[in-house]
Amino acid sequence: MPRTLNKLSQLKVTKTTKPGLYADGGGLYLQITAAGVKSWLFRYMRAGKARGMGLGPVHTIGLAEARTRALDCRRLLLDGVDPIDSRNAERTAQRVAQANEMTFKQCADKYIEAHRAGWKNAKHADQWTNTLATYAEPVFDSLPVSAIDTALVMKVLEPIWTTKTETASRVRGRIESVLDWATVRGYRAGENPARLKGHLDTLLPKRARVQKVTHHPALPYADLPGFIKLLRAEDGIAARALELLILTATRTNEVIGATWSEFRLDESIWIIPGERMKMRKEHRVPLSARAIALVKAQEDMKQGDFVFPGAKYQKPLSNMAMLQLLERMKRDDITVHGFRSTFRDWAGETTHYPREVCEAALAHGIKDKAEAAYARGDLFVKRATLMEDWAKFAEGD
Incomplete structure (x- = not known):
């Protein structure tokens, strides 16, 4: 009776170079691309649809470990769990855990570094760093960026909105940008609590009503x-x-x-x-x-x-x-x-x-x-x- 598992040998894994899929059994395949790249693939059916889950490259994951990973996948399927969904859930949990460790300051530093080259004036990065350090970071302290909400943003802005309106407006915009960056990177989720239109503009007086217009002294x-x-x-x-x-x-x-x-x-x-x-x-x-x-x-x-x-x-x-x-x-x-x-x-x-x-x-x-x-x-x-x-x-x- 032919074997249904462990069809491949280490020698065959090493020697085979022709592009294609080579079954080891139990849904595990050696995959070789047209470029000669070798990797492990677990193939299975879920809700009537074929799915494929990469298990890692051959140069890192050996035959024995690939079989162990395939066995884990089969056990999940036996319990009614999709292996790909399970892995995605684990990665999401890891990102959430990482988000709980990422502070606003860390996100701000990364945002500034990412945009430094695109700013016209080299002093722009210093202005971002200094204003956020002066007004935002003392309030946000070491809280994770995912914990920053409207109440905290208001705590930053309210003391300076009517006395330093221009500065407060810039601080708000910079907080909003950093939080948007953190959301895209997966460090936080939900609406941006520093958004002005349709959000903070309902809590703060309009700039035009509190900001004094100052003109540069000019020669008549x-x-x-x-x-x-x-x-x-x-x-x-x-x-x-x-x-x-x-x-x-x-x-x-x-x-x-x-x-x-x-x-x-x-x-x-x-x-x-x-x-x-x-x-x-x-x-x-x-x-x-x-x-x-x-x-x-x-x-x-x-x-x-x-x-x-x-x-x-x-x-x-x-x-x-x-x-x-x-x-x-x-x-x-x-x-x-x-x-x-x-x-x-x-x-x-x-x-x-x-x-x-x-x-x-x-x-x-x-x-x-x-x-x-x-x-x-x-x-x-x-x-x-x-x-x-x-x-x-x-x-x-």
């Missing part, structure tokens, strides 16, 4: 020509960088990070790549004649890639240099960023340029999604005229 546009004359009397790279910033209505990081490869002076264009823009979208800046002259003047002291180099080679001008310049000029009543407001006030109150042209000059996105869907161009030609008029106004013309 009528005072700009006089300021430009004083600025041109200042020595140093910071003064030249600040004037270019004013004439192009750009941001500090966009100016100090400008490289020679971004400028096409013969076409009067400065192209700032998307990775350096707040909106992560390429911004073409039309250059006035004075702006071109400022950039060309920097060629005389060209060193490295940056148009406005810092004290160290291949390092840009410090992001504090222009602010310190304003302090030396005894203009601590205004800020560098405020010159964008100066430009916007001038354009809105003294010119007839359409709002969308002025907003495009500031690289502001269109908030209305329907309008944005049809706005394919960047209004460059119209912006070029606008920026030339702005430069003439700054000259006092």
